[in-house]
Amino acid sequence: MNSTSRSTDREWWKEAVVYQIYPQSFNDSNGDGVGDIPGIIEKVDYLDALGVDVVWLNPVYESPMADNGYDIADYRSIHPEYGTVNDWERLLEELHDRDIRLIMDLVVNHTSDEHEWFQRSRRGDPEYEDYYYWREGDPEEPPNNWESFFGGPAWSWDDEREAWYLHLFDEKQPDLNWRNPDVRDDIFDMMTWWLDKGIDGFRMDVINLISKTEGLPDGETGTPTIGTEHFADGPRLGEYLDEMNERVLSNYDVMTVGEMAGGMTAEDAEPYVGEDGPLSMIIHFEHVHADVGEGGKWDVVELDLDELRSSLHDWQTVMAEDGWNCLYLDNHDQPRAVSRFGDDGEYREESAKMLATFLFTLQGTPFVFQGQEIGMTNTTFEDPEKVRDVESKNFLNAARDRGESFEDVRPLLEARSRDNARTPMQWDDSEYAGFTDGEPWIHVNDNYTEINVEAARADGDSIWQYYRELIDLREEREVFVYGEYELLLPDHDDVYAYRRTLDEEALLVVCNFFEGEPTVELPVEDANLLLGNYPDLPDEQNDEIELRPYEARIYER
Structure with a gap:
């Protein structure tokens, strides 16, 4: 069998267990139905009891929330529904007091169209006119055939500037033009500002999309997202990340986790991680495509264990000498792992524990998404009004345009929608699962009366207790790391x-x-x-x- 050599370089982030918090759905402190930073503070002792070492906080910046905070209007302000800068500073202090570090979400491939940079760019302000990708031309003919990851064209026409702008995600998420050194200067200044406030690193959203092929040529047709070869792992990606590292990251003892979309392989990732790389580790998608058909995300097929094993074995092998793995099965963009890779019915507890065993015993840093530690499952959609996620709405609308009904695509939504991961954290069996005293922004999963933190902590043989055992073992025995x-x-x-x-x-x-x-x-x-x-x-x-x-x-x- 193939075996790997271990890296002898010790780092705190290699020995850590990361807990991901999706703030909108974690805990609501004021009854408005939306999770918030004071709500997270209320649960810091819970995180300490679970035994995690790092919190990855999904975006809490000011945002119109077209994509649940991944459309940032102001990188240095806190979204009012989540609280204030003072609340955030208190959260950082409470975590650090318990020896729990905090990494923030860095979203710099794109901003919100309500960000000042875009507002000034669309007006043709000379200082900002080249901050985004603009192309003049026929309002009826996009500049190329690229598609958005959320479906439909990757270009929208702007009447004010009378030009097209590029958005690889929602039309309210215009892509920043990293070729412009002023853009990089502003981003690096913002990163330094947050690091100087005491955070412990960044999780970098779709960071491998920041470099596009010169000239923005048409993409090959017949692929799940047309144009990917021109905007994923682009020609200047290494240059931009090296510059980021030299000017910002190398000045701090930080954990840097780069999300790499569009088919990144372990061999592709090598230059970006390890002793000479700018990143600690990479979030890749190969292993979570083991139940995805040729048609892409919404083409649901049975789990192919050979594909899952082959992918993870490759990453385990390639990263062994000079690199590190990010281990995950759940996150805010993926369906619940126990529903996807296990059995959320008869064998929910057994399969959730099996997946936890798998997660904690491979080489790398384990990431636990909120609710994973109690075996939270996918949800159900009795009607289309329950769908909240912009990607899922786009998929549903496209299906209707093809003549399909909600009931036709409901099984796919229940298998793949990002809403599955975003239903409220199930704290107890009270109304709305103890998440809020008000009406929650998204429906609560119906099984919260049986699956909740309170019940799990009271049961000595629960999934929660099993996670505690694994976390303790990983801390006690270096062989796990x-x-x-x-x-x-x-x-x-x-x-x-x-x-x-x-x-x-x-x-x-x-x-x-x-x-x-x-x-x-x-x-x-x-x-x-x-x-x-x-x-x-x-x-x-x-x-x-x-x-x-x-x-x-x-x-x-």
Whole structure:
């Protein structure tokens, strides 16, 4: 089997467990139905009890909320619904008092069309006219055939400037022109401002889209998003990131997580991470495409374990010498992992624990998205009025234009909509799951009376308790962090198994990804069973292991 060498460079962010907070849906302190920063402060002790080391805070900047805060109108102000700068400063202090670090979301591929830079650019202000991608021409004919990730053309006509502007996402999210050095100066000044306030790093939204091919040529047709080859991993991406590192990041001890859209591979990522790279790690999408068909996100197919294993094995291997992995299954842009890669019905607890085992035992830094630690599931949409996400609305509207009904596409929305991750955090079994005293901005998942934090913390065998055990083990045993990785059973249809070794310490991890009961042969006869997701674990082992549905085991030798 292929094995990897470990990086001996120790960093705090390699040893950390990251907890992602989507503020709009985490905890509402004032009853307006929207989560806020004071609400997060109320739950800081909860984060401390879970044992996490870092909070990644999704955008809390001033925004018209066309894309739930990823359309920023002012990088140095807090969105009024979330609170004030003083609230944010208190949150930072409360986290740091508990030795929990804070990384902020950096969204600099685009701004809101309500940002002052865009307002002045559309007016033709000489200082800002080249801050975005503008093209004159026929109002009926876009400058090229590029498509938005949210569907439809990537260009919109602006009547005030009488020109087209580029937006790879919503029309209210115009792309910044990074070729302009003044744009880079303003962005780097803003980043320095936040770092000087004491934050511990950035998660960088779609950072590999900031460089576009010179001349903005047409893209190849027949691809899920036309033009990707011209705006993902563009020709000056490395130059821009190196400049960012030299002018800003290298001056601080920070964690930098670059989200790389559009098919980034481990080999592509190598220049951007590691000792000489500008980033700590990369959020890639290869492994979460293991249940995506050729038609893209809304083409739902069964999980292909071979594809999942092949992708992650590649990243584990390539990142081993000089790099690091970001480990995730859930986040604000993905459906709930237990519904997607597990079984959110009969085997919800078992499969949620299996996925947690998998997440915490690969090489890299684990990211836990709010609610993942209690096994929150995808939601249901009884009617189209429940759909809140702009991408999902665009998909639904396009389907209707094709003559399809809401009921026709409802299964796809319930499988893929980003709303699945954005329903309110389920704290208890009271009205609205304890998230708010008012009417929540998005509906609460119906299963909150059974699946909630209060119930999970009271149950000694819950998913929450299992996460606590994994976090403790990772803190206690360096093999979880710095151990070498070796793939076992590379062709098994149902099981992903691997070994982690560090000096004399070794772990063997085996995860059954399906509801069958396969028997596998692995060298565990002289090993101790360290942790498993079934309560009635066998006392004695031989090399033939009979696995139950979604069973996971960690052996140590």
